[in-house]
Amino acid sequence: xxxxxxxxVASAVPNDLESFxxxxxxxxxxxxxxxxxxxxxxxxxxxxAELDYAPAFQFSHPKAFELASRLAAxxxxxxxxxxxxxxxxxxxxxxxxxxxxxxxxxxxxxxxxLIGRERGYHGVGFGGISVGGIAPNRKYFGALLAGxxxxxHTYNREKQAxxxxxxxxxxxLADELDRLVALxxxxxxxxxxxxxxxxxxGVLPPPKGYLERLRAICNKHGILLxxxxxxxxxxxxxTAFAAERYGVMPDMITFAxxxxxxxxxxxxxxxxxxxxxxxxxxxxxxxxxxxxxxxxAHPLACAxxxxxLDVYRDEKLFERAAALEGKWADAAMSLKxxxxxxxxxTLGLVAAIDLSSRPDAYGKRxxxxxxKAFHEHGLMFRITGDTIALSPPLIISEDxxxxxxxxxGKVIRQVN
Ligand SMILES: Cc1ncc(COP(=O)(O)O)c(C=O)c1O
Numbered sequence: 001x002x003x004x005x006x007x008x009v010a011s012a013v014p015n016d017l018e019s020f021x022x023x024x025x026x027x028x029x030x031x032x033x034x035x036x037x038x039x040x041x042x043x044x045x046x047x048x049a050e051l052d053y054a055p056a057f058q059f060s061h062p063k064a065f066e067l068a069s070r071l072a073a074x075x076x077x078x079x080x081x082x083x084x085x086x087x088x089x090x091x092x093x094x095x096x097x098x099x100x101x102x103x104x105x106x107x108x109x110x111x112x113x114l115i116g117r118e119r120g121y122h123g124v125g126f127g128g129i130s131v132g133g134i135a136p137n138r139k140y141f142g143a144l145l146a147g148x149x150x151x152x153h154t155y156n157r158e159k160q161a162x163x164x165x166x167x168x169x170x171x172x173l174a175d176e177l178d179r180l181v182a183l184x185x186x187x188x189x190x191x192x193x194x195x196x197x198x199x200x201x202g203v204l205p206p207p208k209g210y211l212e213r214l215r216a217i218c219n220k221h222g223i224l225l226x227x228x229x230x231x232x233x234x235x236x237x238x239t240a241f242a243a244e245r246y247g248v249m250p251d252m253i254t255f256a257x258x259x260x261x262x263x264x265x266x267x268x269x270x271x272x273x274x275x276x277x278x279x280x281x282x283x284x285x286x287x288x289x290x291x292x293x294x295x296x297a298h299p300l301a302c303a304x305x306x307x308x309l310d311v312y313r314d315e316k317l318f319e320r321a322a323a324l325e326g327k328w329a330d331a332a333m334s335l336k337x338x339x340x341x342x343x344x345x346t347l348g349l350v351a352a353i354d355l356s357s358r359p360d361a362y363g364k365r366x367x368x369x370x371x372k373a374f375h376e377h378g379l380m381f382r383i384t385g386d387t388i389a390l391s392p393p394l395i396i397s398e399d400x401x402x403x404x405x406x407x408x409g410k411v412i413r414q415v416n
Contacts, residue, residue, distance in 0.1 A: 012038070029367070035374045044263055047303030056296040064297035067305045071259075071270055074240045074309070077249040078272040084297040088230035088256035089123025091267040092193070095252045096127045097291055099191035099224045102275050108222075111190040112147050115180060115223075119153035121200035122193060122228050131193050134201055149184065151176050151194070155204045157354075161343045162336055163205070164329040170207030174214045186221035191251075196242035199231035202387035203345050203352030211248040224251040224275075230267070234258030235312060235394050237348030238322030245348075251275060261308045266301035317394040321349045327398055331405040332390075338409055340365070340416045349396070353388045355412065362386065368415045376414075377407045388412075 017031045047063075054061040068082040083098070085091055096114055103111035116122065116131030123129075129138050130145035133153065138144060152173055159169035177192065196211060198204040218225040227250040232242035234255070239245040241253055252275070256267030279288040295301075312318060329346040335353060336344055343354040355365045366383040373379040382389045392404065 012036075026367070033371060033375065035371075035380075037380075044300060044304040044307060047300050050303075051299045054299055056294055056298075057292055060297065061299050061302075063299055063302035063306060067297070067302045067309075070306060070309050071255075071268075075253065075270045076241060076244045078274065079243075079249070079253060079270045080273050081276040082268050082270050083292075084266070084268040084301075085293050086265045086295050086298070086301070087123065087267050088228075088254065089125040089128050090293060091230065091254035091256055091269055092122040092131075092228060093125040093127040094291060095226045095228075095254050095269045095271075096131065096191065096193065098252065098269065098271065098275065098289070099226065101289060101291075102224065102278055103190050105278055105281070108187070110187050111223075113184055113189045114145065114148050115151060115177065115189060115192040116148060117151040117153060117194050117198070119155070119198055119201040119204065120150075120193075120195060120228075121198070122195075123230070147188075149180050151180070151192075153198070153201070153204065154207050154210060157343055160207075160345075162333065164333065164346050166205050166208045166347070168208055171209030171213060173207065174210045174212075174217065177214060177217045181217070181221050181223075186223065189221065189223050191224040191226055192218055193226040193228055195228045195230075196232050196246065196248075197237065197347050197350065199350070199389075199391075200384060202354070202384045203347065203350050203389055205345060205347040206246070211246050215248050215250075226250055226252045226254065228254045230254055230256045231350075231391070232348075234261075234308075235318035235321045236350060236391065238318060238325055240318055259308065260301060260304035261311075263308070264298070264301040264304040265295075266298070266305050312394075315395070321394050324349060324396065324398070324401065328392075328401055331401050334405060335409050335412065338412050340412060349392055349394065351390045353390075353408065353412070355386045355388065355415075357386045365415050369411045372414055373407065373411045377411060379404065379407045379411070381408070 013034050013036060017034060022030060051061055071082045072080040083094055085094055114131050116133055118133035120133040122132045126145060129141060130148045133150050154170045154173050156169060160167040196206055215225055227243055229241055237245045243250055243253060252269050252271040254269050260266045325348055328349055332344050332346045332351040335341055340356045341353055342356055345352045358364050363385050366386045366388055369388060370383050373381060
Protein backbone atom coordinates (compact mmCIF):
# COMPACT_ATOMS: atom_id res chain seq x y z
CA UNK A 1 0.00 0.00 0.00
CA UNK A 2 1.43 3.48 -0.85
CA UNK A 3 2.93 5.20 2.22
CA UNK A 4 0.98 8.40 1.84
CA UNK A 5 -2.34 6.69 2.05
CA UNK A 6 -4.73 8.67 4.20
CA UNK A 7 -7.48 6.70 5.79
CA UNK A 8 -10.56 8.67 6.77
CA VAL A 9 -12.53 7.33 9.72
CA ALA A 10 -16.06 8.47 10.46
CA SER A 11 -16.57 9.84 13.95
CA ALA A 12 -19.06 9.89 16.79
CA VAL A 13 -21.02 13.14 17.04
CA PRO A 14 -19.88 15.68 19.70
CA ASN A 15 -22.35 17.09 22.25
CA ASP A 16 -22.37 20.65 20.98
CA LEU A 17 -22.75 21.24 17.26
CA GLU A 18 -23.99 24.79 17.54
CA SER A 19 -20.90 26.96 18.03
CA PHE A 20 -18.99 26.04 14.87
CA UNK A 21 -20.16 27.95 11.74
CA UNK A 22 -19.10 25.51 9.04
CA UNK A 23 -17.89 27.13 5.79
CA UNK A 24 -19.57 26.46 2.42
CA UNK A 25 -22.04 24.10 4.11
CA UNK A 26 -25.79 24.26 4.78
CA UNK A 27 -25.34 24.36 8.57
CA UNK A 28 -28.87 23.39 9.67
CA UNK A 29 -29.10 20.35 7.40
CA UNK A 30 -25.58 19.29 8.26
CA UNK A 31 -26.13 19.55 12.00
CA UNK A 32 -29.19 17.30 11.75
CA UNK A 33 -27.07 14.50 10.23
CA UNK A 34 -23.40 15.45 10.59
CA UNK A 35 -20.85 13.90 8.26
CA UNK A 36 -17.80 13.85 10.55
CA UNK A 37 -14.39 12.42 9.78
CA UNK A 38 -12.39 11.72 12.93
CA UNK A 39 -8.96 10.38 12.05
CA UNK A 40 -6.59 10.16 9.16
CA UNK A 41 -3.31 8.26 9.00
CA UNK A 42 -0.07 9.60 7.59
CA UNK A 43 0.91 13.00 9.00
CA UNK A 44 4.09 15.10 9.34
CA UNK A 45 5.61 14.94 12.79
CA UNK A 46 9.41 15.09 12.55
CA UNK A 47 9.51 18.73 11.42
CA UNK A 48 7.54 19.83 14.50
CA ALA A 49 10.42 18.64 16.70
CA GLU A 50 13.11 20.26 14.50
CA LEU A 51 11.72 23.76 13.84
CA ASP A 52 8.12 24.66 14.56
CA TYR A 53 8.23 28.25 13.30
CA ALA A 54 10.58 30.80 11.75
CA PRO A 55 9.59 34.41 11.01
CA ALA A 56 8.45 34.76 7.42
CA PHE A 57 9.76 38.30 6.79
CA GLN A 58 13.45 39.28 6.85
CA PHE A 59 14.32 35.76 8.09
CA SER A 60 13.78 32.35 6.61
CA HIS A 61 14.71 28.68 6.96
CA PRO A 62 16.31 26.13 4.61
CA LYS A 63 13.22 24.12 3.77
CA ALA A 64 11.49 27.17 2.26
CA PHE A 65 14.27 27.35 -0.34
CA GLU A 66 14.30 23.60 -0.82
CA LEU A 67 10.57 23.49 -1.54
CA ALA A 68 10.76 26.50 -3.89
CA SER A 69 13.57 24.80 -5.85
CA ARG A 70 11.64 21.57 -6.05
CA LEU A 71 8.59 23.40 -7.38
CA ALA A 72 10.72 25.33 -9.87
CA ALA A 73 12.18 22.06 -11.13
CA UNK A 74 8.72 20.51 -11.43
CA UNK A 75 7.07 23.45 -13.16
CA UNK A 76 7.28 23.73 -16.94
CA UNK A 77 9.17 26.29 -19.02
CA UNK A 78 10.42 29.45 -17.40
CA UNK A 79 8.26 29.12 -14.30
CA UNK A 80 11.05 29.02 -11.75
CA UNK A 81 10.24 31.19 -8.72
CA UNK A 82 7.76 30.51 -5.92
CA UNK A 83 5.98 32.83 -3.49
CA UNK A 84 4.33 31.03 -0.57
CA UNK A 85 1.07 31.53 1.29
CA UNK A 86 -1.44 29.36 3.11
CA UNK A 87 -4.56 28.88 1.02
CA UNK A 88 -5.71 28.94 -2.54
CA UNK A 89 -7.54 32.19 -1.86
CA UNK A 90 -4.35 33.84 -0.68
CA UNK A 91 -2.51 32.43 -3.68
CA UNK A 92 -5.03 34.04 -6.03
CA UNK A 93 -4.86 37.42 -4.30
CA UNK A 94 -1.07 37.15 -4.34
CA UNK A 95 -0.96 36.45 -8.08
CA UNK A 96 -3.36 39.30 -8.87
CA UNK A 97 -1.33 41.71 -6.73
CA UNK A 98 1.94 40.60 -8.32
CA UNK A 99 0.39 41.17 -11.76
CA UNK A 100 -0.68 44.72 -10.88
CA UNK A 101 2.63 45.53 -9.22
CA UNK A 102 4.62 44.02 -12.11
CA UNK A 103 3.11 46.40 -14.62
CA UNK A 104 3.52 49.23 -12.14
CA UNK A 105 7.25 48.69 -11.61
CA UNK A 106 7.73 48.48 -15.38
CA UNK A 107 6.15 51.87 -15.87
CA UNK A 108 2.76 50.63 -17.09
CA UNK A 109 0.68 51.69 -14.10
CA UNK A 110 -2.38 52.17 -16.32
CA UNK A 111 -2.75 48.40 -16.51
CA UNK A 112 -5.16 48.05 -13.60
CA UNK A 113 -7.91 45.83 -14.96
CA LEU A 114 -8.23 42.13 -14.16
CA ILE A 115 -10.18 39.71 -16.34
CA GLY A 116 -11.75 36.55 -14.91
CA ARG A 117 -14.40 34.23 -16.30
CA GLU A 118 -18.04 33.47 -15.64
CA ARG A 119 -18.43 30.36 -13.46
CA GLY A 120 -14.81 30.71 -12.34
CA TYR A 121 -13.84 29.95 -8.74
CA HIS A 122 -10.78 31.62 -7.31
CA GLY A 123 -11.35 31.33 -3.59
CA VAL A 124 -13.02 33.75 -1.25
CA GLY A 125 -10.73 36.76 -0.86
CA PHE A 126 -12.00 40.02 -2.34
CA GLY A 127 -9.66 39.57 -5.30
CA GLY A 128 -10.79 36.00 -5.87
CA ILE A 129 -14.52 36.69 -5.69
CA SER A 130 -14.11 39.75 -7.91
CA VAL A 131 -12.51 37.79 -10.76
CA GLY A 132 -14.61 34.74 -9.90
CA GLY A 133 -17.89 34.15 -11.65
CA ILE A 134 -20.18 32.27 -9.26
CA ALA A 135 -23.05 34.54 -8.24
CA PRO A 136 -23.74 33.37 -4.65
CA ASN A 137 -20.05 33.80 -3.82
CA ARG A 138 -20.23 37.44 -4.95
CA LYS A 139 -23.67 38.92 -4.47
CA TYR A 140 -23.65 39.37 -0.67
CA PHE A 141 -20.27 41.04 -0.49
CA GLY A 142 -20.61 44.54 -1.84
CA ALA A 143 -19.21 46.11 -4.96
CA LEU A 144 -16.00 44.05 -5.02
CA LEU A 145 -12.85 45.19 -6.85
CA ALA A 146 -13.30 47.90 -9.44
CA GLY A 147 -12.17 47.42 -13.03
CA UNK A 148 -12.84 43.70 -13.31
CA UNK A 149 -14.45 42.10 -16.37
CA UNK A 150 -15.30 38.51 -17.26
CA UNK A 151 -14.95 36.17 -20.21
CA UNK A 152 -17.94 33.96 -20.95
CA HIS A 153 -17.82 30.44 -19.50
CA THR A 154 -17.15 27.58 -21.88
CA TYR A 155 -20.05 25.22 -21.18
CA ASN A 156 -22.78 24.39 -23.69
CA ARG A 157 -24.70 21.22 -22.94
CA GLU A 158 -26.19 20.95 -26.41
CA LYS A 159 -22.78 20.95 -28.02
CA GLN A 160 -20.74 19.16 -25.36
CA ALA A 161 -22.88 16.67 -23.41
CA UNK A 162 -21.21 13.39 -22.42
CA UNK A 163 -17.75 14.33 -23.67
CA UNK A 164 -14.71 12.55 -22.27
CA UNK A 165 -11.88 15.04 -21.88
CA UNK A 166 -11.67 18.32 -23.79
CA UNK A 167 -14.81 19.15 -25.82
CA UNK A 168 -14.45 19.83 -29.55
CA UNK A 169 -16.76 22.84 -29.35
CA UNK A 170 -15.88 26.11 -27.62
CA UNK A 171 -12.26 26.98 -28.48
CA UNK A 172 -13.52 30.11 -30.24
CA LEU A 173 -14.83 31.51 -26.94
CA ALA A 174 -11.28 32.56 -26.10
CA ASP A 175 -11.65 35.20 -28.82
CA GLU A 176 -14.01 37.04 -26.47
CA LEU A 177 -10.83 38.31 -24.87
CA ASP A 178 -10.17 40.27 -28.05
CA ARG A 179 -13.59 41.86 -27.60
CA LEU A 180 -12.75 42.89 -24.02
CA VAL A 181 -9.42 44.29 -25.20
CA ALA A 182 -11.24 46.32 -27.86
CA LEU A 183 -13.63 47.62 -25.20
CA UNK A 184 -11.13 48.50 -22.45
CA UNK A 185 -7.90 48.86 -24.46
CA UNK A 186 -4.90 46.64 -23.77
CA UNK A 187 -3.12 49.48 -21.99
CA UNK A 188 -5.61 49.16 -19.09
CA UNK A 189 -5.51 45.36 -18.67
CA UNK A 190 -3.05 43.74 -16.28
CA UNK A 191 -3.95 40.07 -16.31
CA UNK A 192 -6.35 37.31 -17.24
CA UNK A 193 -6.97 34.58 -14.68
CA UNK A 194 -8.66 31.27 -15.47
CA UNK A 195 -8.77 27.78 -14.07
CA UNK A 196 -7.45 25.56 -16.88
CA UNK A 197 -10.30 23.24 -15.91
CA UNK A 198 -13.07 25.05 -14.06
CA UNK A 199 -13.48 22.87 -10.97
CA UNK A 200 -15.76 24.18 -8.25
CA UNK A 201 -18.51 25.26 -10.65
CA GLY A 202 -18.95 21.61 -11.59
CA VAL A 203 -15.94 20.50 -13.67
CA LEU A 204 -15.75 22.18 -17.08
CA PRO A 205 -12.81 20.84 -19.10
CA PRO A 206 -11.31 23.44 -21.45
CA PRO A 207 -12.49 23.13 -25.05
CA LYS A 208 -9.81 22.08 -27.53
CA GLY A 209 -7.58 24.99 -28.47
CA TYR A 210 -9.14 27.38 -25.93
CA LEU A 211 -6.14 27.86 -23.64
CA GLU A 212 -3.77 28.18 -26.59
CA ARG A 213 -5.91 30.99 -28.01
CA LEU A 214 -6.06 32.80 -24.68
CA ARG A 215 -2.27 32.63 -24.50
CA ALA A 216 -1.88 34.01 -28.01
CA ILE A 217 -4.20 36.94 -27.36
CA CYS A 218 -2.46 37.75 -24.05
CA ASN A 219 0.89 37.68 -25.83
CA LYS A 220 -0.37 40.00 -28.54
CA HIS A 221 -1.44 42.60 -25.96
CA GLY A 222 1.19 42.28 -23.21
CA ILE A 223 -1.37 40.87 -20.77
CA LEU A 224 -0.24 38.41 -18.10
CA LEU A 225 -1.95 35.00 -18.10
CA UNK A 226 -2.53 33.34 -14.73
CA UNK A 227 -3.59 29.71 -14.46
CA UNK A 228 -5.32 29.01 -11.19
CA UNK A 229 -4.19 25.42 -10.67
CA UNK A 230 -5.35 25.03 -7.08
CA UNK A 231 -7.23 21.91 -8.20
CA UNK A 232 -5.35 20.88 -11.35
CA UNK A 233 -1.75 21.02 -10.07
CA UNK A 234 0.07 17.94 -8.77
CA UNK A 235 -1.22 15.18 -10.97
CA UNK A 236 -4.97 15.69 -11.02
CA UNK A 237 -4.91 15.79 -14.84
CA UNK A 238 -2.09 13.26 -15.19
CA THR A 239 0.74 15.82 -15.35
CA ALA A 240 2.45 17.92 -12.67
CA PHE A 241 0.48 20.97 -13.86
CA ALA A 242 -2.34 21.46 -16.35
CA ALA A 243 -0.01 23.87 -18.16
CA GLU A 244 2.10 20.84 -19.03
CA ARG A 245 -0.87 18.78 -20.24
CA TYR A 246 -1.87 21.56 -22.63
CA GLY A 247 1.62 22.78 -23.55
CA VAL A 248 0.48 26.32 -22.72
CA MET A 249 2.79 28.40 -20.53
CA PRO A 250 1.06 30.88 -18.26
CA ASP A 251 3.06 33.68 -16.62
CA MET A 252 1.97 32.52 -13.17
CA ILE A 253 0.44 29.40 -11.66
CA THR A 254 -1.41 29.38 -8.34
CA PHE A 255 -1.29 26.16 -6.35
CA ALA A 256 -2.50 24.83 -2.99
CA UNK A 257 -4.26 21.58 -1.98
CA UNK A 258 -2.07 18.91 -3.63
CA UNK A 259 1.26 20.51 -2.67
CA UNK A 260 0.95 18.95 0.80
CA UNK A 261 -1.90 16.61 -0.10
CA UNK A 262 -3.90 18.57 2.44
CA UNK A 263 -1.79 17.55 5.46
CA UNK A 264 -0.74 21.12 6.36
CA UNK A 265 -2.09 24.38 4.88
CA UNK A 266 0.29 25.50 2.12
CA UNK A 267 -0.21 27.35 -1.14
CA UNK A 268 1.57 29.77 -3.41
CA UNK A 269 2.33 31.21 -6.79
CA UNK A 270 4.92 29.92 -9.24
CA UNK A 271 6.02 32.61 -11.65
CA UNK A 272 8.52 33.14 -14.39
CA UNK A 273 11.90 34.66 -13.70
CA UNK A 274 11.16 37.69 -15.86
CA UNK A 275 8.45 38.75 -13.43
CA UNK A 276 10.65 38.22 -10.37
CA UNK A 277 13.53 40.08 -12.05
CA UNK A 278 11.33 43.09 -12.82
CA UNK A 279 11.07 43.70 -9.07
CA UNK A 280 14.78 43.22 -8.33
CA UNK A 281 15.83 46.82 -8.82
CA UNK A 282 16.30 49.86 -6.59
CA UNK A 283 18.41 49.96 -3.41
CA UNK A 284 19.17 46.43 -2.21
CA UNK A 285 18.12 47.01 1.40
CA UNK A 286 14.58 48.02 0.40
CA UNK A 287 11.71 45.50 0.25
CA UNK A 288 10.82 44.80 -3.38
CA UNK A 289 7.27 43.49 -2.94
CA UNK A 290 5.17 44.72 -0.04
CA UNK A 291 3.19 41.53 0.35
CA UNK A 292 3.38 38.34 2.42
CA UNK A 293 1.80 36.43 5.28
CA UNK A 294 3.03 35.63 8.79
CA UNK A 295 2.74 31.97 7.89
CA UNK A 296 4.22 32.18 4.38
CA ALA A 297 6.53 29.16 3.96
CA HIS A 298 5.74 27.83 7.44
CA PRO A 299 8.36 25.18 8.30
CA LEU A 300 5.78 22.45 8.90
CA ALA A 301 4.09 23.24 5.60
CA CYS A 302 7.42 23.21 3.74
CA ALA A 303 8.36 19.86 5.27
CA UNK A 304 4.96 18.51 4.32
CA UNK A 305 5.35 19.89 0.79
CA UNK A 306 8.79 18.32 0.30
CA UNK A 307 7.61 14.98 1.68
CA UNK A 308 4.54 15.07 -0.53
CA LEU A 309 6.58 15.82 -3.67
CA ASP A 310 8.84 12.89 -2.74
CA VAL A 311 5.85 10.57 -2.57
CA TYR A 312 4.48 11.83 -5.90
CA ARG A 313 7.87 11.18 -7.50
CA ASP A 314 8.72 7.87 -5.82
CA GLU A 315 5.31 6.34 -6.33
CA LYS A 316 4.91 7.86 -9.83
CA LEU A 317 1.47 9.15 -8.90
CA PHE A 318 1.13 11.64 -11.76
CA GLU A 319 1.88 8.86 -14.23
CA ARG A 320 -0.55 6.67 -12.35
CA ALA A 321 -3.30 9.28 -12.74
CA ALA A 322 -2.55 9.51 -16.47
CA ALA A 323 -2.70 5.74 -16.82
CA LEU A 324 -6.05 5.56 -15.02
CA GLU A 325 -7.72 8.38 -16.96
CA GLY A 326 -9.31 6.11 -19.58
CA LYS A 327 -10.64 3.63 -17.05
CA TRP A 328 -11.99 6.50 -14.91
CA ALA A 329 -13.74 8.13 -17.89
CA ASP A 330 -15.27 4.83 -19.04
CA ALA A 331 -16.56 4.06 -15.54
CA ALA A 332 -18.09 7.54 -15.23
CA MET A 333 -19.73 7.32 -18.66
CA SER A 334 -21.26 3.96 -17.74
CA LEU A 335 -23.84 6.04 -15.84
CA LYS A 336 -25.07 7.64 -19.06
CA UNK A 337 -28.72 6.67 -19.41
CA UNK A 338 -29.32 6.50 -15.65
CA UNK A 339 -32.63 8.29 -15.02
CA UNK A 340 -32.11 11.95 -14.13
CA UNK A 341 -28.54 12.17 -15.48
CA UNK A 342 -28.28 15.13 -17.90
CA UNK A 343 -24.55 15.19 -18.57
CA UNK A 344 -21.30 13.56 -17.51
CA UNK A 345 -17.91 15.24 -17.91
CA THR A 346 -14.49 13.75 -17.22
CA LEU A 347 -10.90 14.96 -17.33
CA GLY A 348 -7.83 13.36 -15.74
CA LEU A 349 -9.03 11.96 -12.42
CA VAL A 350 -12.01 14.27 -12.14
CA ALA A 351 -15.62 13.75 -13.11
CA ALA A 352 -18.93 15.54 -12.81
CA ILE A 353 -22.47 14.28 -13.18
CA ASP A 354 -25.29 16.78 -13.74
CA LEU A 355 -28.62 15.68 -12.29
CA SER A 356 -31.99 17.05 -13.28
CA SER A 357 -33.22 19.48 -10.63
CA ARG A 358 -36.39 18.96 -8.63
CA PRO A 359 -38.90 21.52 -9.93
CA ASP A 360 -39.21 23.34 -6.61
CA ALA A 361 -35.78 22.81 -5.05
CA TYR A 362 -32.64 23.48 -7.06
CA GLY A 363 -29.72 21.61 -5.54
CA LYS A 364 -31.80 19.32 -3.35
CA ARG A 365 -31.38 16.18 -5.46
CA UNK A 366 -27.60 16.44 -5.33
CA UNK A 367 -27.72 17.29 -1.61
CA UNK A 368 -29.82 14.19 -0.93
CA UNK A 369 -27.40 12.13 -2.99
CA UNK A 370 -24.44 13.39 -0.93
CA UNK A 371 -26.21 12.47 2.32
CA LYS A 372 -27.16 9.01 1.08
CA ALA A 373 -23.69 8.36 -0.34
CA PHE A 374 -22.04 9.27 2.98
CA HIS A 375 -24.44 7.68 5.44
CA GLU A 376 -25.53 4.61 3.47
CA HIS A 377 -22.67 3.78 1.11
CA GLY A 378 -19.49 5.04 2.83
CA LEU A 379 -18.78 7.28 -0.15
CA MET A 380 -17.74 10.95 0.04
CA PHE A 381 -18.19 13.28 -2.91
CA ARG A 382 -18.80 16.93 -3.44
CA ILE A 383 -21.77 18.76 -4.89
CA THR A 384 -22.34 22.10 -6.63
CA GLY A 385 -25.96 22.92 -7.33
CA ASP A 386 -27.31 19.68 -8.79
CA THR A 387 -23.92 18.50 -9.98
CA ILE A 388 -22.02 15.67 -8.30
CA ALA A 389 -18.24 16.15 -8.54
CA LEU A 390 -15.74 13.36 -7.98
CA SER A 391 -12.02 13.67 -7.50
CA PRO A 392 -10.45 10.53 -5.99
CA PRO A 393 -7.01 10.14 -4.38
CA LEU A 394 -4.31 9.54 -7.00
CA ILE A 395 -3.61 6.16 -5.37
CA ILE A 396 -7.06 4.87 -6.27
CA SER A 397 -7.16 1.34 -7.71
CA GLU A 398 -9.13 0.15 -10.74
CA ASP A 399 -11.40 -1.86 -8.46
CA UNK A 400 -12.13 1.18 -6.34
CA UNK A 401 -13.00 3.17 -9.46
CA UNK A 402 -15.56 0.51 -10.33
CA UNK A 403 -16.88 0.55 -6.77
CA UNK A 404 -17.24 4.34 -6.73
CA UNK A 405 -19.34 4.57 -9.88
CA UNK A 406 -21.35 1.52 -8.93
CA UNK A 407 -22.28 3.27 -5.68
CA UNK A 408 -22.87 6.62 -7.39
CA GLY A 409 -25.27 4.89 -9.80
CA LYS A 410 -27.16 3.35 -6.86
CA VAL A 411 -27.35 6.70 -5.08
CA ILE A 412 -28.64 8.50 -8.18
CA ARG A 413 -31.36 5.89 -8.62
CA GLN A 414 -32.27 6.27 -4.92
CA VAL A 415 -32.77 10.03 -5.15
CA ASN A 416 -34.71 9.94 -8.40
C1 LIG B 1 -9.30 27.02 -8.57
C2 LIG B 1 -9.36 27.38 -7.12
N1 LIG B 1 -8.80 28.52 -6.70
C3 LIG B 1 -8.81 28.88 -5.41
C4 LIG B 1 -9.39 28.07 -4.46
C5 LIG B 1 -9.41 28.52 -3.04
O1 LIG B 1 -8.61 27.72 -2.24
P1 LIG B 1 -8.77 27.79 -0.66
O2 LIG B 1 -10.08 27.16 -0.33
O3 LIG B 1 -7.57 27.02 -0.18
O4 LIG B 1 -8.69 29.22 -0.27
C6 LIG B 1 -9.96 26.87 -4.85
C7 LIG B 1 -10.58 25.98 -3.86
O5 LIG B 1 -11.20 24.99 -4.17
C8 LIG B 1 -9.97 26.52 -6.21
O6 LIG B 1 -10.55 25.38 -6.65
